[in-house]
Amino acid sequence: MSPEGVVIAERPLRAHSPCMRDPDGNDAHKNPHLIEDRIIHAALSGRIAPGERLGEKELAEIFGVSRTLVREAMMRLQARGIVEVSARRGWFVVEPSVEEARHTIDARRALEVGMLVTISQPDTGMIRALREHVRAEQKAIAGGDRGERSYLLGHFHVCLAETLGNPVLASLLQDLTTRTVLIAALYQSSHDAHESCGEHGGIIDALEKGDTTEAARLMDVHLRHVEKALNYRSASNRLDHLKAALQGSSG
Amino acid sequence: MSPEGVVIAERPLRAHSPCMRDPDGNDAHKNPHLIEDRIIHAALSGRIAPGERLGEKELAEIFGVSRTLVREAMMRLQARGIVEVSARRGWFVVEPSVEEARHTIDARRALEVGMLVTISQPDTGMIRALREHVRAEQKAIAGGDRGERSYLLGHFHVCLAETLGNPVLASLLQDLTTRTVLIAALYQSSHDAHESCGEHGGIIDALEKGDTTEAARLMDVHLRHVEKALNYRSASNRLDHLKAALQGSSG
DNA sequence: CGGCGTCTTGTTGCATACAAGATATAAAAC
DNA sequence: GTTTTATATCTTGTATGCAACAAGACGCCG
Numbered sequence: 001m002s003p004e005g006v007v008i009a010e011r012p013l014r015a016h017s018p019c020m021r022d023p024d025g026n027d028a029h030k031n032p033h034l035i036e037d038r039i040i041h042a043a044l045s046g047r048i049a050p051g052e053r054l055g056e057k058e059l060a061e062i063f064g065v066s067r068t069l070v071r072e073a074m075m076r077l078q079a080r081g082i083v084e085v086s087a088r089r090g091w092f093v094v095e096p097s098v099e100e101a102r103h104t105i106d107a108r109r110a111l112e113v114g115m116l117v118t119i120s121q122p123d124t125g126m127i128r129a130l131r132e133h134v135r136a137e138q139k140a141i142a143g144g145d146r147g148e149r150s151y152l153l154g155h156f157h158v159c160l161a162e163t164l165g166n167p168v169l170a171s172l173l174q175d176l177t178t179r180t181v182l183i184a185a186l187y188q189s190s191h192d193a194h195e196s197c198g199e200h201g202g203i204i205d206a207l208e209k210g211d212t213t214e215a216a217r218l219m220d221v222h223l224r225h226v227e228k229a230l231n232y233r234s235a236s237n238r239l240d241h242l243k244a245a246l247q248g249s250s251g
Numbered sequence: 252m253s254p255e256g257v258v259i260a261e262r263p264l265r266a267h268s269p270c271m272r273d274p275d276g277n278d279a280h281k282n283p284h285l286i287e288d289r290i291i292h293a294a295l296s297g298r299i300a301p302g303e304r305l306g307e308k309e310l311a312e313i314f315g316v317s318r319t320l321v322r323e324a325m326m327r328l329q330a331r332g333i334v335e336v337s338a339r340r341g342w343f344v345v346e347p348s349v350e351e352a353r354h355t356i357d358a359r360r361a362l363e364v365g366m367l368v369t370i371s372q373p374d375t376g377m378i379r380a381l382r383e384h385v386r387a388e389q390k391a392i393a394g395g396d397r398g399e400r401s402y403l404l405g406h407f408h409v410c411l412a413e414t415l416g417n418p419v420l421a422s423l424l425q426d427l428t429t430r431t432v433l434i435a436a437l438y439q440s441s442h443d444a445h446e447s448c449g450e451h452g453g454i455i456d457a458l459e460k461g462d463t464t465e466a467a468r469l470m471d472v473h474l475r476h477v478e479k480a481l482n483y484r485s486a487s488n489r490l491d492h493l494k495a496a497l498q499g500s501s502g
Numbered sequence: 503c504g505g506c507g508t509c510t511t512g513t514t515g516c517a518t519a520c521a522a523g524a525t526a527t528a529a530a531a532c
Numbered sequence: 533g534t535t536t537t538a539t540a541t542c543t544t545g546t547a548t549g550c551a552a553c554a555a556g557a558c559g560c561c562g
Binding site for chain 1: 322323326327328329330331332351354355357358360361362363364365366368369370416417418419420422423427471
């Protein structure tokens with residue numbers, strides 16, 4: 001079994017890293033959160049798929065540490081709802097059921113709508129930072145860099161929370177958006193990147209005008225689009241689907 | 252080295268009891284989340300204070316396992332924002348700064364208000380369950396059981412999310428309310444239990460009437476009360492306070 | 503009496519060893 | 533040929549050992 005399948009530690013990649021810890025913390029010994037950060041980033045970029053197996057030994061070799069550190073990172077990622085463990089079989093990137101997917105996106109909608117409704121509106125500097133982010137999204141879309149595109153489109157929401165000045169919200173959204181990206185991969189989202197990017201711009205427009213209620217409404221719509229673009233019949237429930245199909249008819 | 256300070260395993264669960272059959276989960280070997288659950292519960296009940304040290308060895312003895320399992324639990328709790336580690340000194344229950352406290356409560360407000368605004372309204376069965384919870388709160392208040400009272404008042408919000416049928420929200424709220432309880436302990440909250448309980452009832456009333464907007468408004472008010480009841484000048488920033496006081500005046 | 507280096511003790515950080523179980527492989531029975 | 537059984541291999545689960553470091557104790561010297 002070649003560890004080629006797992007592509008995590010390929011480049012420094014710290015474009016919009018959520019937690020800029022050590023400037024040269026490329027060593028998992030000096031930055032205990034490196035492993036998690038890399039896995040989150042890889043998931044957000046679509047470089048690791050839901051259901052993918054993450055062997056402790058593989059990761060240990062990739063990051064040049066012992067299984068202990070890998071395991072500790074996995075424990076944290078488990079608590080964040082990104083990976084899960086199957087006893088004595090291995091660690092796997094979460095593969096949310098349809099129900100879990102709905103709950104996750106509902107939670108995101110609650111959090112982001114609530115955030116826009118309750119938090120004070122951003123100043124011009126913040127608006128500018130957000131606009132720059134959207135420009136980066138457009139650039140990635142035009143340039144065809146799928147990984148960067150996926151990452152930036154998801155990370156917009158984390159940026160929004162960061163811009164509003166609340167790291168707690170940002171951290172929560174980081175995990176929820178990561179899970180949403182995994183859901184989108186699992187259920188073959190057909191949501192157009194252009195459309196997403198445009199909706200992000202619209203939200204910023206509303207914020208700039210000081211209309212937080214409208215921004216919240218647009219966010220609600222945006223996340224409903226995200227969910228609507230999912231094909232809940234495509235992935236892991238093929239089995240359920242098959243079973244249901246075969247149980248009913250006997251001819 | 253007396254572990255008297257740490258009161259987590261309320262009933263002295265015996266370390267090595269070969270004969271005793273554990274009714275599903277009092278053994279940290281069979282339920283890997285027992286340690287976390289106990290610590291969360293203890294925090295929510297006010298039985299462990301912010302800043303309290305949680306030694307790996309102590310916990311290992313209390314739960315009858317090796318340091319490895321304790322450490323893994325701590326990693327998960329760290330990811331959930333409940334404990335933090337000081338290098339080679341030990342694990343400590345988080346002691347949020349004033350700023351972190353504000354961000355935490357703001358995040359809660361965003362999440363809970365958003366939840367009530369965006370989620371569909373509960374049916375009568377759910378209302379009944381919530382009412383029962385509030386009755387339990389009243390009973391604990393009347394009975395004078397401080398731990399139970401603190402636990403139930405905090406757990407109401409988790410219950411609400413659970414009742415609305417979203418485990419993702421419930422899980423997020425569990426962590427946020429735990430942190431809020433720690434904040435309240437740290438900053439000597441003067442929020443009256445009666446008042447809190449009454450506000451919970453009011454929220455349920457609004458939900459029963461189908462007025463989710465009003466419920467959201469009441470939740471917003473409730474959480475503002477929670478924050479307002481804090482004395483941000485009481486705890487760890489005594490040092491800052493002193494410094495500021497001594498820097499300004501020279502007479 | 504107070505300041506300072508040294509030493510001792512305790513605690514976490516990390517790696518490793520081994521046990522327990524799951525999956526894959528191969529052999530055997532029918 | 534198919535099913536079953538036995539075995540080999542691989543992976544995680546848990547404990548333990550040792551090193552690195554922090555903080556307090558102690559004696560020394562000014």
